[in-house]
Amino acid sequence: MQTLVVQRMRLTFGISEPLHYASVLDLGRLWERLLRRARVPLAYTQGYNPHPRLQFAAALPVGYTSECELLDLLLAEELEPQTFLAMIAPQLPPGLTVTHAEAIALHAPSPQAGMRAAHYRVSVCTPRSANQVSAALDALLTRTQIMRERHKKGEMRAYDLRPLIDSLTLSGTHGACHTLEMVLRCGQEGSGRPEQIVDALSLDHTDLTIHRCRLTWGDPPEDKA
């Protein structure tokens, strides 16, 4: 078993049904197993319980789909990204796609470092018309504070959702379902959850799907929405 690290590979992957029901821990185990099946030369930690060294960018909540997840892998041998992709392709389970792989500097910042926001595309099915939904969005955005509660370490804690919203727009309507584009803060200072926004909009929704489209890093843009 190799413990020496010679390369760091950064992957971009997507999650769709039925894998969107997997938790972050489940995904870690799933990656570990598929990389072993693919016989990727992984670098392992030392000790009685050695495990491969995987780093994800941002935990994808259970039930969300995504096209922009990042995973850093530490390898014990150098591999061309194309070779690597060919090795793992036959081992990807339904619901997992890998769109990009690149070798990055061994000591490059971790994928979590400096993360700023996540862009979500949310489909909400509701009896409300597009105009009503649009009005609800405007009303929400004019508020200076949106107090919500969430579980944190076993207790309910109040927090303000408003500063976590960078932007929130209605981009389309198909029958009873409306597509909302949301850019929400994601990182050290807290992460905005799309379903909390939908709850705050009080749309009496009957169906809800949440898709993560993009993660962004770096300083906030000047003109905040």
Add this chain to the structure above:
Amino acid sequence: MQITDAQLRRLLSHVQKPGRYVGGEWNSVRKDWRVARVTLALAYPDLYEIGMSNLGLALLYDIVNKRNDLLAERAYAPWPDMETALREADLPLYSLETHHSLADFDVVGFTLQHELTYTNVLTMLDLGRIPLLASARGSDDPLVIAGGSCTYNPAPMADFIDAFAIGEGEELIVEVLDAVAAWKASAGPAERRRAQLLEQLTQVPGVYVPALYATTYATDGALASIRPRTPSAPPRVCKRIVARLVPVPERPIVPTMEVVHDRAAIEIQRGCSRGCRFCQAGMIYRPVRQRPVEETLTAIDHILANTGYGEVSLVSLSSSDHTGIEELVAQTMARHADQGVSVSLPSLRIDSFSVRLAQMIQSMRKTGFTFAPEAGSQRLRDVINKGVTEDDLMRTAEAVFRSGWNRLKLYFMIGLPTESDDDVLEIARLLRAIRKLGRSVRDRRVQISASVGTFIPKPFTPFQWEPLADHAVVEQRQHMLRSAAQADGIKISWPDWDSTWLEALLSRGDSRLGRVIARVWRAGARFEAWSEHFHPALWRAALAEEGLDPDSCTQRQHDQSETLPWDVIDVGVTRAFLWRERERSLSGELSPDCRETCHGCGIRAAFSRERGVLESDDWGCPA
């Protein structure tokens, strides 16, 4: 009907751990329903996390799906939140592979591994839109079958199961499905269709169709007889065995969510030759069959390549009894340790060889050592034919401590036949002696934990006639043990009485318990094996309403000659042998490992045909 993706999404937005209910795992098999002659739902009446750890169901899934004209999918018991969600959405319980309602399958096959899962069978039938009672099913309803270790006493679940598959299912399941296929292709008057199917199933050896048997009771309520109603049904149904272990599934399903045994597992040996008298597995899984070392190693290579697991467990009733175990462990380590793969051995004998084995494998560094002396005194260990001396135990414990472990876990039982207070005090003395030994060997403190179960008499064991110990006696001895063993570094735990009592009742009960099970289920009983859901008062009330006295089953010394509910089943091991072992037990006589001396348990006679196909004597039965 098939659940749509949109229905599934809405349903699962209301439940915890939705990953239990979606399928799509690596190596799961989705086949074309239009091609399958017979469709089978393999149903496990407990949570996904428990059921996915069962090797038997994985084996049947593999065998059935390898046949082009058959199809097997899986279903597990929904946790109460999912049951509520299904009922509110008015949706049926469905299979994980193609999300078909259970009622869509030709056959629904339950595996009964633990008595405390019985009510979940009813939940699954009801949510699957299948009539609960076998007698209420028509020709359009699935055939409901059941197998697994609990079905050696089929009586308590006989109201709900159309046909029991007794014994090893590798060949039997395919024969049952072929019989169903032949029946589907045949014709007959609509009102006779189901009866025809049941009649035809009696022609498959190992199948017990309870509806074709009449049970009578004496005026005092005692079970009098269980006899066939038709000439086609055999008076006794002999369990099925395979002469040698069939190849293991090389593409087992890899669950996405974490399950109880989250690793590759390979059965290296079935059966056990030790003959412990309390142990049902040791009696019902005879004869002993070993998987050859080369075959096992190749299978491990393939399983690991196809799953990517980081741990492989070599499963058997007594791993250190496999004659090639050392080579197996060494070779598995040599071939796979560079991929971060560790080996685990779930059950080890109390001897220094076991300690040497454990030293070879990394995984046990994490988990600590576990042994099962079962009883505290030598007298009582001889009564149960454990075949372990105090000297064995102390020398093994010393080897464990000297090899670097600080933790030792020991399994004991309270309530064994002939037990006295003194026998239980001997457990305390042993624990203290081991602790003292550990402290003298190790610099650090040692941790001894003792799990003290209550003995439950089981069918087809030499103790099948014995009473369950009285609650008051068990409690008194538990507390006596706790105060006698009290010391730093000794921890004692025991199960709650009510679940012991219920398991004892359902293990040896007769078919009148079917009405009790239906009653408690209607009153809301679910998941009895999970303490937060177990309500013993429901059971006591239902027993009273049915006018049944549970003590006559659990607390009574049964007569040698009385009819037992499982007499309709033949496990090869004879009743005469079991009684003989009981008599030897009471006089403290040991019966050594039957690979040394044949004790005439009946297996060789019952399965002479199966044994005849073997080139060499693979079972280890002496000539």
